Amino acid sequence: MIETLAQILAGLGLFFAGLELLSANLRGMTSRRFQRAVGGWTATPGKGFAWGALAGALTQSSAVVTFIVVGLLVAGMTVVVRGLPLIVGSNLGAGALLFIVSLDFGPAVLVLTGLVGLGVTIERLRPWRQGLWALFGIALLFVGLSLLKEGTAPLADSETVRSLLESTAGSHLLAFLIGAVLTVVVNSSVAIGVLSMSLMASGVLSFETTAMVIYGTNLGSSATTYLLSMKLRGEARQLAMYQVAFNVVGCLVFLPLFFIETMTSLPLSLALLEWLSDDPATRVAWAYLLFNASAALLLMPTLGPSARLLGRLWPRTPAEDLARPAFIGDFALQDPDLAIELTAREHHRIFQAVADLLAPLAEAGAGPAQGARPADAEAPRALLRATDGFLEDLGRLTMSAGQLGRYYRRIEAQRHLESLTDDVARFTATVEKLLASDGGRHLGQLLGDSLHAILHTCAEALAREATAEDRAFALDVTTDRGPAIRSVRESYLGERSETDDAEQAATMLAGISLFERVIWQAHALVAQQAEEAEDGAQESLRAAPSASAAASAGTQA
Structure with a gap:
């Protein structure tokens, strides 16, 4: 128990230290060429969305991408309305998580941390030192989240978690809520998603109940982002809350469709998933991906109004x-x-x-x-x-x-x-x-x-x-x-x-x-x-x- 708490505390510390290191060194990278490059990446919503999707697929975490965009914003290299497409795209890119869940980026992150840490001590690399420190901050973000996941991993395998998921049989709303809560506790929507898939394969959970658990993990992921962003203020908070709102919008779309379909037998989202694949596990992966794709389709045309609404809800600070x-x-x-x-x-x-x-x-x-x-x-x-x-x-x-x-x-x-x-x-x-x-x-x-x-x-x-x-x-x-x-x-x-x-x-x-x-x-x-x-x-x-x-x-x- 003490070791678990120590890992969780260390993960939180490294996460916030990485965020500060990233923001501070991006602020110091005042090269106009670099600033224009960042501006070019986000010049249009389409470009921002594409880069965000790529970042989400590579990092396997929309939360990490969100806080990287926060770092760019704090450094003055982008503005809120240009950062929103990056966040939308990252969710879609990360939607492929369950398709590539067997991949483990942990060793790669540790290698990156070690190489960058050595790089900042090499005199020949002094001209690129601030960029290396910013990259080291990104690596610490990953290491921090990895420690959080390792610290909470025993919870995902515990009999308590398994019993909670098994207790959702026959109660779709309870499945949704338990999926959200377990994601916050375990700090991994993928872990809960994979566990629910294994329970579905063993016949403990039905496909409908598993789909609701998956929808709940998305809401739980937003809750985690909300908790991690509580120290942020002004425009940085706007970006974090947009990530929270992304999954809320997805829930507002898919929950009504789910209950309408289960109550009226009208073919809607579940029927689409059954049409896309005969394999139950693949259907669940499609549910995760379609959830993010639908929210992205709804939010991309409303970037301007969304930025103005965020500005009113979390106005810029005097600083x-x-x-x-x-x-x-x-x-x-x-x-x-x-x-x-x-x-x-x-x-x-x-x-x-x-x-x-x-x-x-x-x-x-x-x-x-x-x-x-x-x-x-x-x-x-x-x-x-x-x-x-x-x-x-x-x-x-x-x-x-x-x-x-x-x-x-x-x-x-x-x-x-x-x-x-x-x-x-x-x-x-x-x-x-x-x-x-x-x-x-x-x-x-x-x-x-x-x-x-x-x-x-x-x-x-x-x-x-x-x-x-x-x-x-x-x-x-x-x-x-x-x-x-x-x-x-x-x-x-x-x-x-x-x-x-x-x-x-x-x-x-x-x-x-x-x-x-x-x-x-x-x-x-x-x-x-x-x-x-x-x-x-x-x-x-x-x-x-x-x-x-x-x-x-x-x-x-």
């Missing part, structure tokens, strides 16, 4: 909204001036988001010690990856000398924002430690409040509609504050004896140093914006006489 570009897009690449301007506006959004990371630290009386925690920096980082790829595409266009000058300013701003985001993330973690200690709380509150106010002053100055006075004020508050910083450092660290807490002293020093670095980055960004605004004003002045002369010539003509 997901922030992580998606609001201005840039491929449409802007037709006009370099427009693309540069929109990138500047996106950069301002990123700066504002980074400044907001400090908001929990700056709330009066709040801090990690009182329960407030700094926001996650992943959203601005995702937006930075998007702007970096957009700037890469923009750099391939032919531009004038003036456009190139503004373009390289955006490149410089991009690098400053990347460093700023990392520094602010480290600063919030450091201040969080200070706020959690008695000796460092006052300094932590001082640093957090001050930097929050300074960054929001800079955010106002970086807005496209900011005035010269706004920029001048921001430059003034971020100018070299060496004497003031030294005063703060001496106040908190200058008179500390050697017996004081060395770790806390190091944390204080790190917080003050990061405070200086963040202010320097903010000053550089505001100074760049001021320079850009001044150049734009001078260019407008030079253009004004030419426009007046042109207008005068037109009047004389």
